[in-house]
Amino acid sequence: KNEVEQSPQNLTAQEGEFITINCSYSVGISALHWLQQHPGGGIVSLFMLSSGKKKHGRLIATINIQEKHSSLHITASHPRDSAVYICAGFSGSRLTFGEGTQLTVNP
């Protein structure tokens, strides 16, 4: 069992829908990253957070360290949001990655 579990694995939405991707971890972590992997393969960092909530444009990330859970929300989704979203927990000296959530937003 992976230390970092993401759900759902695949998600299809219609343009404009509100989207939530969840990340749960079985070990204690002190911070969590959300990454976006584009269809071409490149990976970019979206957020790094250790408490509360962060917002960047239409993206919102929340974390509850005690409950070992984080969520990534996308408001007013758009086809260009189609990508794989990856969470990674920081524990000790390393990052442990989830398998990713494949998001497809249809026009």
Added chain:
Amino acid sequence: NAGVTQTPKFRVLKTGQSMTLLCAQDMNHEYMYWYRQDPGMGLRLIHYSVGEGTTAKGEVPDGYNVSRLKKQNFLLGLESAAPSQTSVYFCASSLQGPNTEAFFGQGTRLTVV
């Protein structure tokens, strides 16, 4: 500002051949990492470096070697490639440790036949 650049982007190797993947960053980051990404699995750490002249093993180091002779470059070597090393390889760097923002290269798709 190029960020993190990996070369090559694609490569096909025969079993037993050797090759080196180059990662270069121009952000003066201390930490650099090599990951591999395989279907159905999260990114896994191969080796990492916390500064020039230092390297350390990650989760899956067997079959790989690394060097960090210059702060801006982190090389990943495969001495004798095996089909199990077919994967997509990502280099990343961060200013400090994994609790700081990471910047990734575009990836190298390696196929070992």
